[in-house]
Amino acid sequence: MEAYKEAIAECLAEPLGQPTETIVPMLRTPPEAAWGDFAFPCFTLAKAWRQAPQQIAAQLAQELTLAAPVAAVAAHGPYLNFTLDDDILSREVLEAIARQGERYGCGDEGRGRKAVIDYSSPNVAKELAFHHIRSTMIGHALKQILEARGYRVEGDNHLGDWGTPFGLLIAAYERFGWDDAADVEDIVQLNALYVRARNEAKADADFAATGRRWFQRLEAGDPQARKRWRWFVDVSLTEFDKVYDLLGVSFEHTLGESFFEPYMDDAIAELQARGLVTKSQGALVVDLSAYDMPPCLLKKQDGATLYSTRDLATLLYRRREWRFDTCLYVVDMGQSLHFAQLFKVLDLAGFEWAANCHHIPFGLVLQRNPESGKWEKGSTRQGNASLLKTVLEAAIRMARERMAVSNPDLADAELVARQVGVGAVIFNDLKNRRTRDVKFDQEAILNPQGETGPYMQYTQARCASVLATAPETIHVEPLYELLQQREERALVRKLAAYPDAVAEAARTWEPSVVAQHLLAIAADFNSYWTRGNKDPGLRILRPDAADLTAARAALTAAVQTVLCNGLKLLGVPTPDAM
């Protein structure tokens, strides 16, 4: 749709005496679709022309010469409203969608550029909590969206598999043991041990010290410590992969923090060579007080490395080995300061590429505290967060039960239930602006009605269903001028704007732009569909009118293509029946 602004600007360029480049950004979309496709506000001309904007609009409306595809111009108060030619628009848009198929919505701004995205990145030894859906799916969606716009993208699941907690975990294992006969999955027992280790460390200073020593042994390569640790990681990865399979997410790299352990000394040395590292209170730091930030800690008093050290080594490695142009960190907002420090340190070290590293923050998942009634950050450490697996299972159950009544004969019911349940959870997370905190509300997540994943999937299934029963006539060249219904014209325009939505989502790193646009398309299509229930003349398939059927089937196919393309970007599956 963006491309048509150029045509409008050309009509205005001569009379305004301005180049099209300055006119295009001034064009707006009128609040009422019936008023036109683009609006040019005349306020800014008022001063220069010494006339009221209303007069300017009225005058210009008279004088302008229009060229296809611009069909009409009308003054509406201080605005000049332009309308595109419906027939040309329908033809161009629907033909483009049919021709490009799953490439419709793609672009090439990112061509020749490589992006590395750090997302999901759960901590080992804990189950995936519901809040892990955020980084995982926002990251996955951004990966797909950037790829659609021409970037080469590599995803890295930066597992939290290193640090003092693992020393504590080994200490807990040694002290409390492991119950091989326990009737729970290993990950559950491991998670429980993790929580216990943490609590014990808080209550017992000796235990905490033992844990810290274990981590030192781990870093030193002690075989016993390594063996325990490796096993903790394997148990966790087995569990994570189950959930990733369900979500349809995969990574080019799964390099935990431990992988970068051998690179940490080099990273520190590199900063030392640049004179950035100082000793403060017994710790090794980069002083950032000149930038109103606390120091970036590289090594603790006891010599152990920290989160910052590992992230630093990781980023240097990624740049050196993977040669990214852009590196994105899809991590919650609570870590804004950490990333500000990290990027500042690299900037001070003289790495100009640090400017192309970005933290893509998102809001926290808040759980209602049953005692205080307040919304607060859930924590797997305290064991009070809902598990992602549990929510997904509940959503799948919801879909299964729903289908048992609405479509009991459906083939592949179990597969579809999984697609719908998982789609519900994913879409629920991606439909809103990522920086908002989200209040965990399982009931809302499982509701399949309204602005939800199942609603989107249902709409796509309706398209598939009608096209499956469409007669062969749809293969004749559609007469696009037959698409004269208000709903049909509105749909064509929204389909035309879909690539703009993908481009904006890529530019602002905001998947919800795509989700919101798809919602608007689905709403229009469902409304269009239902009108056919009341008025048979408005049905898509008209046995009595082959040409009309062909045109409407072409529109339906285009809607289906765009819904499928968009939902694919978001990671929402699209069953053809449900």
Added chain:
RNA sequence: GCCCCCUUAGCUCAGUUGGAUAGAGCAUCGGACUUCUAAUCCGAGGGUCAGAGGUUCAAAUCCUCUAGGGGGUACCA
């Protein structure tokens, strides 16, 4: 204390980067299935855009202050 984010209908949220009459969904109430899938659609009610100033032709949108909520703030990740 300082820093960041948030505050739009009872609830959950959109709002085209400063434009025309602030829009959806859920919930409530009333309608539409002998039909291309009713996980849908149509309609009704529901608003001091947290509050107060400011910037200008124009503010939910930008600036300042205030209130409330969430998060962060050197040896956790």
